Amino acid sequence: MAIATATLNYDPFSRSVKVPPSTDGPALEALRACPQLRGATTEALRIVARQSTLRPVSRGTIVAAQGSRIDFAMLLIRGKLRSVCRSENGREISVEVFRGAELIADSVIAPDAPLGNDWETVEAGVMLVIPRDVLLGCVRTSPEIALAMAAALVVRLERSKQLATGLALSDVQDRVVSRLVALGRQDGTPGPEGLLIRNRPTQQELANQIGACRETVSRTVSELVRRGMLTPRGRSLLVSNQLLLAT
Numbered sequence: 001m002a003i004a005t006a007t008l009n010y011d012p013f014s015r016s017v018k019v020p021p022s023t024d025g026p027a028l029e030a031l032r033a034c035p036q037l038r039g040a041t042t043e044a045l046r047i048v049a050r051q052s053t054l055r056p057v058s059r060g061t062i063v064a065a066q067g068s069r070i071d072f073a074m075l076l077i078r079g080k081l082r083s084v085c086r087s088e089n090g091r092e093i094s095v096e097v098f099r100g101a102e103l104i105a106d107s108v109i110a111p112d113a114p115l116g117n118d119w120e121t122v123e124a125g126v127m128l129v130i131p132r133d134v135l136l137g138c139v140r141t142s143p144e145i146a147l148a149m150a151a152a153l154v155v156r157l158e159r160s161k162q163l164a165t166g167l168a169l170s171d172v173q174d175r176v177v178s179r180l181v182a183l184g185r186q187d188g189t190p191g192p193e194g195l196l197i198r199n200r201p202t203q204q205e206l207a208n209q210i211g212a213c214r215e216t217v218s219r220t221v222s223e224l225v226r227r228g229m230l231t232p233r234g235r236s237l238l239v240s241n242q243l244l245l246a247t
Contacts, residue, residue, distance in 0.1 A: 026054065027049035027052055027128055028049040030075055030101070030128055031045040031048055031049055031075065031128070032045060034075055034101055034103050035101070035148065035152070036105075036145060036152055037103065037138070037145060037148070038148070039142045039144035039145050039148060040138055040142040040145055041142065044138045044141045044142060045138070047134070047137070047138070048130060048134055048137075051131060051134045052128050052129060052130045052134065053128070054126060054127075054129075055126065055128075056124075056125075057079065057121045057125055057127060058121065058124050059121055059123055059124045060121060061121045062118050062119065063081070063119050063120070063121065063127075064115055064118070065115070065118050065119075066085075066116065066117050066118050067115060068114060068115050069107070069111065069112065069114055070107045071107060071111065071132045072130055072131055072132055073103060073104060073105040073108050073129075073130040073135050074119075074127050074128070074130070075101075075102070075103050075104075075127060075128040075130060076098055076100050076101065076102050076104075076125065076127050077125065077126045077128055078125040078126045079099075079100070079121060079122070079123040079124060080097060080121070080122040080123040080125065081098045081104070081119060081120070081122065081127075082094045082096065082097045082098070082119075082120055082208075083098075083116075083117045083118070084117055084118050084119075084120050085116075085117045085118075086118070092208055093208055093209070093210075093211045094205070095163070096156060096160070097122070097209065099187070100125075103152070104119075108135050108136060108139075108149075111132060122205070162178075163210075163211075166178060166210065172210070172216050172217070172220055173223075175211070176206065176212075176220045176221065176224070177224070177243060177246070177247060178247060179206060179210050180206075180230070180239055180243075181243065181244060181247045183197055183201070184196075184197055187199075191238075193240060193241065194238050194240040194241045194242075194243070194244060195238070195239045196236055196237070196238050196239075197237045197238075198235070198236045199236075200232075200236060203217050203221060206221075224243070228240065228242070229242055229243040229246075
C-alpha cells in the first residue's frame with residue numbers, strides 16, 4: 001500500500017522487514033484492545049484485521065509528513081508516536097503523543113485535509129495500518145464507533161487547548177509540573193507515596209512537549225528532585241503526593 005507524504009517520496013516502512021498481512025492473531029487482539037473500537041462485533045474486527053497490515057517501525061521514522069494526505073488509519077500496538085511541529089530555526093514542539101492501543105484515524109474523518117504536523121515515531125514498535133475504506137466499513141456496521149472516535153477527538157482537542165493555554169500563561173516550572181502530573185495521572189501507577197511513571201520521558205522529550213529548552217527543563221526537574229517532589233527510580237519517576245496536591 002502506498003503511503004503518501006509531503007516531503008518523503010518513499011514508503012516510510014520500506015526500510016523495515018515487511019510483515020505478511022495480518023491474520024486473526026495479534027492484529028485482532030490489538031483491535032479488541034482499542035477503546036474506540038469496543039462497540040464493534042468480533043466479526044467486524046476480524047474483517048478489519050484480515051485487510052490490514054502489521055508494520056514494524058524504527059525510532060525516528062516519519063510515517064506521514066506535514067502537508068500530506070493519507071488514506072489509512074494507524075493503530076499503535078507497541079511503541080510511541082508523536083505529532084511534531086518544527087520551525088524554520090530548528091525548534092520543535094510535540095503537539096500530541098500516542099501510545100499503544102491508540103487509534104489515529106484523522107484521515108478517515110477528514111480525508112481531504114492535509115496533515116498539520118509530521119507524524120514521527122519516538123520509539124521502535126509495531127503499528128497496524130488500516131485502509132480508510134476498511135475502517136469506514138467497520139464504522140457503518142457499528143455506528144457507535146463513530147461516537148467513540150468523536151469523543152477521542154474531543155479529548156485530543158482539550159489537550160491541545162491546555163498546551164496552548166500553558167504556553168501562553170504559565171512559566172516553565174508550571175508547565176513542567178503540569179506535564180509530569182498529567183503523565184502520572186494518564187500512565188502512572190498509584191501508590192502510597194504518589195504516582196509512579198514507569199517509563200519517564202527524557203528531559204529533551206519533556207522540553208519538546210512543553211515548548212521549552214532542555215537546559216531549563218533540566219534545572220527545573222533538578223530543583224523539584226531536591227525538594228522531594230520528584231524521585232527518580234531507575235527508568236521510573238515518582239510524582240509525589242505533595243506535587244499532586246499542589247496542582
